[in-house]
Amino acid sequence: MRAIALREIKLGFRNPWAYSFMALFALFSLALLLIQSQAGMSGYTSTTGTMINLILYLLPLMTLLLGSFSLTSEKEEGGWRLLSSFSLRTHSYIWGKYVGLAVVLLVIVSIGFGLSGAAGALFGRGFELQAYGRFLLFSALIIFLFLGISVLLGAFCRNRWQALTYGVGVWFFFILGWPTILIAVLGFLPYLWIKPALVALIFFNPAELNRLFLIVKMGGGSILGPEYYQWVEWIRQPSGSFVFAGVCGLWVLAYVELATWIWERGRRRE
């Protein structure tokens, strides 16, 4: 598994896509930082809110595409066939891929954050350290969770084109279309069911789950209104963080294991 992860890191940095995403992310976060007025660099403000949205627009798409491409290209280019001739378990292969990809993506956002953090501070428009750390953690979590989905996509899709289509589809569903779809569908439910259904569905959307967690941790929980009072109170406690970490862990585990299972099935059929 370690060998696969190291190989994945090496491959990942040879991928020109990685650099274009890196440039895009660094550029956008820098630009945003410079556009914003200086007020509101800590707590939940428009500056931090915009930053959340930038991360949510860009990172999941980046993760979905890089991750699923990495797996499907192995199928297309015969890397996997070569590797299968060694005694290699699918399990360690997929997890190795996951870890390697996670490292590559983390390096990409770290460079983006490193640049914007240092440059922002130089121009006197930086985030406070706490907010900065929260964003970093938030981005890392987004990467881990969406990488789970993207590994599953990679296992499922036959080639890169298919992965691209599905990847963009998943991104659109979870990020752009989410409120529209939910509001439309939940409108059919009896009023009392709406909130429980909404809360349950949020746990299936890593982007929303992460976003709400971050907002609450930034002290913005009260904006969600009286309906979510108990949730907010609960997340704010330290135990809320642990449960959240547990949910994230479960998420990743479930998706990667599912990917392994699909991949293994494909291997048997060959």
Place this chain on the structure above:
Amino acid sequence: MKTKNNLAIVKALAVGLLLASAASLAAENSDVAAASAASSSAEATDLQPLIDATPAGETLTLEKGRTYAGPAVIAKAITLRSDGTATLTNESDDPVLTVAADGVVLRDLLVRDSKKDAKKPAILLQSDRNRIEGVDIVTQAGGIFLRDADDNVLRNNRIQGASAGGSRKAAYSKRGNGIDLFASSGNVIEGNTLIRVHDGVYAESSEGTKVRGNKAVDSRYGFHFMFSGKPELKGNVGEGNVTGGMVMGVEGAVVTDNRFAKQTENVNSQGILLFDVHRSEISRNRVEGNRVGFYVENSTENELAGNEIASNFIGLQMIRSESNSFKNSAFLSNVIQAQASESKDNLLHGNYWDDNGGIDANGDGYSDMSYDIDPFFLQLTKDVEAFQVFFQSPGLPFLAQMFHSDTSNWLRDREPLMSPPDWQARAGSDDGLWLTFAAGILLLFASIFTFYRWGYRKS
């Protein structure tokens, strides 16, 4: 507080004698010498006999560091004072001091009230033209209540409520109001500090109350007016309350130069709330870091000008309000700058919105394009409150965009200011930024190292 109290008792033991001190040389015989042999036994001296022995118009000076037991009623115009270290205590359910005569002065006293009924005060004023200055109250109940009491002056007092020193989470309903006015007109409340009480200053059916330069912290509402004509709320500060300034059912209020910050804890938190408020002036206030900066409901014909609304979750929320004007204010870094629904004929003019990309072709400093305020989210959450969870969801603008068919009834600033008004001080501090800088550099190096070590170098 506890040690201070003990200290006071120890001091009282040491002195062991009650002396009347000459407060004013002119009033030589005003001193009340009530030397008590029992004082050596740490017992508090009863206050009422001392008051009874003081003739009207004279000063009763309480001795340094001693403790006196209430409750007491002041029924003649005297001055009750100490050098700021004499303590009044109370075990009963009555107020520590009841002021029933006009022209009483209370000055520089410590009041420690141990009753717990939030409806009952430590000091009750039932008369006119009294002055209360420099009184420090710690109570589990109410602070200073005014009932049918006109033209009083309350200045530089300090009131600490509900479980002061203990857990600060005492339920709001179990707290008493700091300063509570009912049917009392023309009172001046100035420079007081109100901590962990129910409402800092509460005025009901009281005309012309002037509330200036007070500070309310960690309370329910900082300053609360109900059905009171022409109140003045000027230069006050509120932090960490549910709502800073709450003005309800009022005409002709003057709310200026206040500063309300960090009211975010509660789901109903606001900086300044106006409900059923008409023909009032609300200007030069600064609301920062609240859940909602300005909340305006059912209010008409108010003039809001020169306010600074910064870093709130929602800057301005306007519901069922008509014909108000909002001018020359600065909206900075609010997550949502403004929301409005069922509100028409409101005039927004010359405000600065920091997310506005306007065009100023003729160079008059105002944008030629209006700043439009989309009511979509407010309407969405009005029907189903649970949808509030989509607040600032990245997909929401996408949905809102699709509903932009009829924008004619939107709230809009026709001539938004291009750059912040002069008076707006550039907030934000540079301290701590070098930490972020260091973290950024560290991150950069770590990632470049990872890239070089495992990505680039041939292993």
